[in-house]
Amino acid sequence: MATILINLSKYILIFLMLFYTFFGFLMMRVKDADKLKRRAVVQNVIMFVIFTICSVTCMYYKWSVNTLVFFLLEFVYLILFIVLYRLIYLDCSIQIVNNMSMLMMLGFVMVERLAPSSAFKQFIIVLIGTVIGFFVPRFMRKRHVIVKMKYLFAVIGILMLGVTLVLGKTTWGAQISVDIAGFSFQPSEFVKLIYVLFVAAMLWRARTFGKVVASAAIAALHVLILVASNDLGTALIFFVVYIVMLYVGTGKIRYLIAGLLAGSGAAVFAYKVFSHVRTRVYAWRDPWSIIDKGGYQITQSLFAIGTGGLFGMGLYQGLPNTIPVAVKDFVFAAMSEEFGMIFAICVILICFSSYMSMMRVATRSRDIFYKLVAVGFSTMYIFQCFLTIGGVTKFIPSTGVTLPFVSYGGSSILCSILMFAIVQAVFILVKENEGDEAESKEPKKA
Amino acid sequence: MKQNPKNRRKRNPANTGILVSTYIFLAVFLGLIGYMIYFQVVKADDVINNSYNKRQSILAEKIARGSIISADGNIIATTVEDENGKNVRYYPYNNLFAHVTGYINNGGYGLEASAGYYMLTSNQNLFEQIANDLSGEKNHGDNLITTLDSGLQQAAYDALGSDRGAVIITEPSTGKILAMVSKPDFNPNTIAADWSSVTAEGSDSVLINRATQGLYPPGSTFKIVTLLEYLRENPDNYKDYSYECKGSIDVSGKSISCSHGTVHGVQDTKMSFANSCNTSFINMGLTLNIDSYAKTAKDMLFNSELPVPMEYNKSQFVLDDKSSEWDIAQTAFGQGETLITPMHLSLITSAIANDGMLMTPYVMQKVESVNGLTVKTFKGEEYGKLLTADEAAILQEDMGAVVTTSFDWLFKDISYTVAGKSGTAQYGTQGYEHSFFTSFSPAEDAKISVTVLIEGGPQRTQSGAEAAKKIYDYYYSR
Numbered sequence: 066m067a068t069i070l071i072n073l074s075k076y077i078l079i080f081l082m083l084f085y086t087f088f089g090f091l092m093m094r095v096k097d098a099d100k101l102k103r104r105a106v107v108q109n110v111i112m113f114v115i116f117t118i119c120s121v122t123c124m125y126y127k128w129s130v131n132t133l134v135f136f137l138l139e140f141v142y143l144i145l146f147i148v149l150y151r152l153i154y155l156d157c158s159i160q161i162v163n164n165m166s167m168l169m170m171l172g173f174v175m176v177e178r179l180a181p182s183s184a185f186k187q188f189i190i191v192l193i194g195t196v197i198g199f200f201v202p203r204f205m206r207k208r209h210v211i212v213k214m215k216y217l218f219a220v221i222g223i224l225m226l227g228v229t230l231v232l233g234k235t236t237w238g239a240q241i242s243v244d245i246a247g248f249s250f251q252p253s254e255f256v257k258l259i260y261v262l263f264v265a266a267m268l269w270r271a272r273t274f275g276k277v278v279a280s281a282a283i284a285a286l287h288v289l290i291l292v293a294s295n296d297l298g299t300a301l302i303f304f305v306v307y308i309v310m311l312y313v314g315t316g317k318i319r320y321l322i323a324g325l326l327a328g329s330g331a332a333v334f335a336y337k338v339f340s341h342v343r344t345r346v347y348a349w350r351d352p353w354s355i356i357d358k359g360g361y362q363i364t365q366s367l368f369a370i371g372t373g374g375l376f377g378m379g380l381y382q383g384l385p386n387t388i389p390v391a392v393k394d395f396v397f398a399a400m401s402e403e404f405g406m407i408f409a410i411c412v413i414l415i416c417f418s419s420y421m422s423m424m425r426v427a428t429r430s431r432d433i434f435y436k437l438v439a440v441g442f443s444t445m446y447i448f449q450c451f452l453t454i455g456g457v458t459k460f461i462p463s464t465g466v467t468l469p470f471v472s473y474g475g476s477s478i479l480c481s482i483l484m485f486a487i488v489q490a491v492f493i494l495v496k497e498n499e500g501d502e503a504e505s506k507e508p509k510k511a
Numbered sequence: 512m513k514q515n516p517k518n519r520r521k522r523n524p525a526n527t528g529i530l531v532s533t534y535i536f537l538a539v540f541l542g543l544i545g546y547m548i549y550f551q552v553v554k555a556d557d558v559i560n561n562s563y564n565k566r567q568s569i570l571a572e573k574i575a576r577g578s579i580i581s582a583d584g585n586i587i588a589t590t591v592e593d594e595n596g597k598n599v600r601y602y603p604y605n606n607l608f609a610h611v612t613g614y615i616n617n618g619g620y621g622l623e624a625s626a627g628y629y630m631l632t633s634n635q636n637l638f639e640q641i642a643n644d645l646s647g648e649k650n651h652g653d654n655l656i657t658t659l660d661s662g663l664q665q666a667a668y669d670a671l672g673s674d675r676g677a678v679i680i681t682e683p684s685t686g687k688i689l690a691m692v693s694k695p696d697f698n699p700n701t702i703a704a705d706w707s708s709v710t711a712e713g714s715d716s717v718l719i720n721r722a723t724q725g726l727y728p729p730g731s732t733f734k735i736v737t738l739l740e741y742l743r744e745n746p747d748n749y750k751d752y753s754y755e756c757k758g759s760i761d762v763s764g765k766s767i768s769c770s771h772g773t774v775h776g777v778q779d780t781k782m783s784f785a786n787s788c789n790t791s792f793i794n795m796g797l798t799l800n801i802d803s804y805a806k807t808a809k810d811m812l813f814n815s816e817l818p819v820p821m822e823y824n825k826s827q828f829v830l831d832d833k834s835s836e837w838d839i840a841q842t843a844f845g846q847g848e849t850l851i852t853p854m855h856l857s858l859i860t861s862a863i864a865n866d867g868m869l870m871t872p873y874v875m876q877k878v879e880s881v882n883g884l885t886v887k888t889f890k891g892e893e894y895g896k897l898l899t900a901d902e903a904a905i906l907q908e909d910m911g912a913v914v915t916t917s918f919d920w921l922f923k924d925i926s927y928t929v930a931g932k933s934g935t936a937q938y939g940t941q942g943y944e945h946s947f948f949t950s951f952s953p954a955e956d957a958k959i960s961v962t963v964l965i966e967g968g969p970q971r972t973q974s975g976a977e978a979a980k981k982i983y984d985y986y987y988s989r
Contacts, residue, residue: 316524371555
């Protein structure tokens with residue numbers, strides 16, 4: 066009987082996920098605020114049903130009182146998150162909040178499934194991130210301060226990356242983390258935040274060629290240090306984010322094309338010069354011939370995805386932990402194995418719809434600085450999603466980055482929450498601005 | 512259409528940039544999703560069928576393993592329910608297909624291990640799958656259609672009789688493995704219960720597939736390689752070769768004689784081969800360039816990985832430029848330290864029969880869903896030319912001469928033609944001999960190739976050629 070229920074729940078989860086995803090896309094067209102709020106509640110209900118089914122399944126397979134208490138805490142957290150976010154960030158984007166909570170919920174489930182001992186830590190970091198996030202709108206209001214601090218941001222960013230390069234410990238062949246007071250900390254995740262602020266501050270007003278060159282040089286320095294640390298994923302993210310921000314900021318397509326050409330040239334150069342870059346490419350081109358060594362992780366990932374099929378093995382029915390670091394960089398493969406590919410594609414669509422919502426915030430901002438900030442973080446987010454999902458499915462070489470919100474990893478979660486919080490802050494400012502305009506126009510009409 | 516005045520306003524150039532980059536990412540993600548669907552629908556079945564994937568036992572809980580079926584439609588292995596309603600594997604032919612199909616338990620072997628994922632993947636109708644999931648029934652795994660011909664398999668099995676050894680029957684033009692037998696054998700139905708006795712010290716190693724894993728001295732069958740090398744070194748004047756066999760030859764002060772001390776008289780290359788004249792081959796061998804000889808052996812896949820879809824051992828050829836005259840002489844007529852598997856010998860003969868082109872041998876023909884839909888078809892693939900068509904033509908003719916000259920006593924009153932080469936090799940000190948016979952038929956345009964090895968020992972009842980004759984008799988009588 067239990068197996069039948071579990072199998073049934075597998076299909077129900079897929080159905081709910083499809084419903085949630087397409088409902089989310091339909092919501093994008095809704096203009097009326099009240100209607101939007103009602104629809105958002107429907108999405109929330111679906112999310113909580115999915116969470117309940119998953120947590121009951123987890124407890125069925127691995128019962129402990131702790132797990133129950135823990136899931137209840139997370140349940141309460143998600144409710145508070147959705148309610149408080151809307152209270153504190155009056156006028157935030159509801160779609161972004163809903164998708165964020167959906168992805169965090171999947172993260173809770175996947176960590177519990179794959180690395181239960183880390184689940185509590187993950188939860189604490191989410192709490193900390195959420196609390197810090199509540200202060201973000203205040204900070205983001207101070208544009209003049211942020212703009213003045215731009216060179217400080219650059220110096221801090223480069224120093225932090227440099228320190229990681231020198232002192233960092235090597236995990237999976239990359240120097241990306243340093244230990245501080247027993248906590249493993251990934252400076253590059255923090256640098257991501259100030260990097261976007263820096264680039265936006267450089268490009269928002271003076272768009273002279275000299276400024277462009279200066280910003281490009283500093284951005285390139287970031288990228289070079291990351292390549293030297295073998296953190297190729299983050300290096301690519303920094304590069305692409307800069308190119309897109311430069312293109313949007315200047316409106317000149319030749320920068321986009323020149324940037325992509327330069328990037329391709331640099332990639333070929335890096336391939337020729339750095340053996341660790343070549344290793345990744347070999348493991349991508351033919352992992353089967355080096356299945357014992359460099360190809361092990363990606364082939365295990367493909368086994369997981371392939372065995373899962375369209376409908377998945379069912380939660381706790383697969384072997385996702387045969388993939389090394391499944392809970393971090395390869396969480397998408399683990400999810401695909403147990404929930405199935407249809408579900409996994411829904412997750413991709415949710416990521417993409419979050420990106421679209423954030424880019425929409427960017428289009429609505431009249432202020433170029435905030436516009437660039439929103440573009441920078443949306444691009445950062447979606448490109449990172451692309452790198453991790455493309456990497457674990459062997460669409461592109463694996464670069465070892467996390468799936469924001471879903472993967473385990475304190476720095477990653479913290480950074481993701483703050484990235485979204487900043488975009489939400491921009492959205493609030495946009496709305497205020499639009500409100501002011503409407504008010505100032507009102508008397509004239511009369 | 513209602514026009515919003517705001518929309519008419521010229522778009523902010525920065526927003527054009529946002530739109531363009533959004534579309535770029537949209538295209539990238541559509542590509543990614545398209546690739547994932549392609550991977551799942553087209554590639555995944557092959558990808559997951561890998562010994563590094565540890566999910567067989569998990570899948571077996573959800574899917575009733577599909578059947579293994581012969582090319583002529585007989586079920587070789589299937590899943591049935593025992594009295595407790597538990598799924599168990601059943602092999603209707605007991606020992607007959609044992610080494611090819613293999614077994615599931617104790618680590619797995621043969622097709623059951625190497626093609627396990629195909630049979631543990633269900634391409635049953637999706638709605639039936641969902642319905643089965645929801646009713647707690649197992650889904651039916653896909654069926655594996657092999658290239659094995661159950662009639663030939665039975666004939667090969669019977670031809671070996673009580674002898675130990677191996678038979679491989681292939682179709683040289685495609686690489687299909689039509690039959691493969693190894694004896695002594697085991698019963699896959701009871702292998703789990705018999706495990707400790709068949710693996711006990713001093714047992715007959717019944718689990719080893721002698722066809723692909725048994726290494727034997729090739730004996731005179733190796734003269735194929737020596738002759739080929741001689742042809743390669745003397746392309747224009749090999750026909751002028753002449754040697755007078757006096758029944759024995761002195762090498763490094765020791766005498767080596769022809770089989771049974773026969774004096775063959777004046778021999779050219781063809782007659783040397785047809786009579787399997789040891790002294791003439793030693794004479795040829797001692798003229799050879801050893802590096803080139805080793806390269807030809809390498810071309811013939813000695814010391815190399817074989818394109819064989821099952822567990823096998825690599826054959827060995829040990830000569831190099833430091834080898835002594837004695838070793839070269841021994842190797843040239845098939846003694847020495849050279850070792851070969853029956854499967855490897857079958858590949859060489861198949862390549863000769865197929866005008867030099869080796870077709871990659873295969874035993875999986877098709878994967879079908881339980882509803883009869885074809886999931887995947889395996890086709891014969893060219894592995895590569897082992898020798899040129901001209902070289903193959905000479906060897907075909909010479910192998911034909913072997914049968915008409917040395918085996919006329921056996922292949923008499925027959926309605927078909929055969930070309931082949933025998934080989935006997937002594938082992939141990941008691942004078943026991945392994946007996947090889949590798950062949951194809953018809954001699955002019957090969958349809959099948961039969962390679963037989965009979966292990967030497969007190970129990971040996973026949974030569975490889977005699978067993979092969981029984982198989983050809985069956986093949987041409989049906």
